[in-house]
Structures are given as C-alpha cells and as structure tokens.
Amino acid sequence: MDEREKLRKFRELDDAFAQALREMDGGSRPASSKPEAPAARPEFELRLHGLMDEYALSQGCVHTMLSTLLEFKKIV
Structure with missing residues (x-):
C-alpha cells in the first residue's frame, strides 16, 4: 500500500471517529436533526x-x- 492510500485510509478513520463522536454527543444536537438509524x-x-x-x-x-x-x- 502506497503512502497516498495510507493517507486516504487514515482520513476515512478520522472522519468515522468524528461522525461517531457527533452521534454520541446527544446534548448538543439541534432539535431538528433526526437520530441515525x-x-x-x-x-x-x-x-x-x-x-x-x-x-x-x-x-x-x-x-x-x-x-x-x-x-x-x-x-467536537
């Protein structure tokens, strides 16, 4: 796996972490947003x-x- 592919995978992991943290942070979610399935x-x-x-x-x-x-x- 070349460096570009490693960087892409790391970005995917970072994005997934950020999304998970946003989903876990129920207190700051706007009232209009729907919880994920x-x-x-x-x-x-x-x-x-x-x-x-x-x-x-x-x-x-x-x-x-x-x-x-x-x-x-x-x-966040």
Missing part, C-alpha cells in the same frame, strides 16, 4: 474495527488519538 452504529463499528485491524491499532491507541483530537479541538 440503529443500523448505522453497527456499520460504523464494523468499519472502525476493519480499519483498526488493517493498521494494527489497539483500542488504547485509538483512545489516545481521540483524546488528543478532542484536547486540541480538532473534533
């Missing part, structure tokens, strides 16, 4: 675990990355 969560989890396996990322590593992104307000 129940099937969306398992789809996200499958995709996330696939990317974690592909890049050999542990849950601890992913947690650290998310914590860092939140700390530096790169995701």
